[in-house]
Amino acid sequence: MLLGVNIDHIATIRNARGGSEPDPIKAAEVCEENGASSITTHLREDRRHIMDKDVRALIKVLKTNLNLEMAVTEEMQKIALEIKPHSVCLVPEKRHEVTTEGGLDVKGQLTKITNFIQPLKEAGILVSLFIDPTREQVVASSKTGAQFVELHTGHYSLVYGTLEEEDAFSDLKEAAELAQTLGLRVNAGHGLNYHNVGRMHEIDGLYELNIGHSIISQAVFTGLGKAVREMADLIK
Ligand code: PXP
Numbered sequence: 001m002l003l004g005v006n007i008d009h010i011a012t013i014r015n016a017r018g019g020s021e022p023d024p025i026k027a028a029e030v031c032e033e034n035g036a037s038s039i040t041t042h043l044r045e046d047r048r049h050i051m052d053k054d055v056r057a058l059i060k061v062l063k064t065n066l067n068l069e070m071a072v073t074e075e076m077q078k079i080a081l082e083i084k085p086h087s088v089c090l091v092p093e094k095r096h097e098v099t100t101e102g103g104l105d106v107k108g109q110l111t112k113i114t115n116f117i118q119p120l121k122e123a124g125i126l127v128s129l130f131i132d133p134t135r136e137q138v139v140a141s142s143k144t145g146a147q148f149v150e151l152h153t154g155h156y157s158l159v160y161g162t163l164e165e166e167d168a169f170s171d172l173k174e175a176a177e178l179a180q181t182l183g184l185r186v187n188a189g190h191g192l193n194y195h196n197v198g199r200m201h202e203i204d205g206l207y208e209l210n211i212g213h214s215i216i217s218q219a220v221f222t223g224l225g226k227a228v229r230e231m232a233d234l235i236k
Contacts, residue, residue: 001200002037004067006212011049024050025057032064040210042069045093059083072116080120087126089150103132103152107140114144121145128187133175142182149179150187150210157191169199176203194218
């Protein structure tokens with residue numbers, strides 16, 4: 001199973017000051033040097049974290065694959081066709097959400113999504129659909145021509161360690177099995193952390209996990225001590 005790292009939070013910190021630090025491109029390089037198989041960024045309509053210039057820089061420097069998360073809009077389709085990332089992951093996007101809330105309603109937008117992904121596929125871009133782990137969404141996804149689904153692990157992550165965990169996990173496992181039976185490759189992500197990620201190995205055939213928040217959060221504490229020491233030494 002591979003690890004894709006979402007670097008959006010690095011850009012969030014950078015944008016809080018409006019300067020250039022921390023640099024998401026440098027962060028992506030560190031992720032690659034330490035085992036990331038791909039770098040994910042979500043170019044949001046409001047550009048709240050990753051910006052167009054970041055995506056354009058990433059595509060030039062990455063040694064691994066760029067996975068561009070994006071909404072199903074004409075603007076994003078145009079950008080993807082111009083930049084040509086290795087893959088795109090289509091997500092629902094609400095302007096006021098803190099993070100991607102639910103999966104894409106593929107069943108309810110079957111024709112729209114099927115038509116939307118056609119030019120992307122023709123351009124050689126792999127297409128993944130971020131969906132809730134339900135039978136209907138998996139079946140609908142298999143009809144669109146997308147090569148991948150990314151199963152939303154947000155609910156599983158939220159109820160991990162509670163009585164609801166088994167049901168949430170079974171939904172993921174069954175959705176992954178069905179998707180593979182229907183010819184889709186399966187990724188998963190959202191809310192995964194250092195505790196709940198272990199069970200992903202119980203799902204056969206998962207290709208890649210996309211993880212952001214918990215890795216960046218962990219990085220604060222694995223790096224904070226060293227950063228303070230370096231500054232303390234400088235000002236001594
Ligand atoms: N996959 C998708 C489609 C997402 O939208 C996100 C969040 O941007 C992630 C994975 C990563 O989620 P997290 O930051 O909770 O690890």
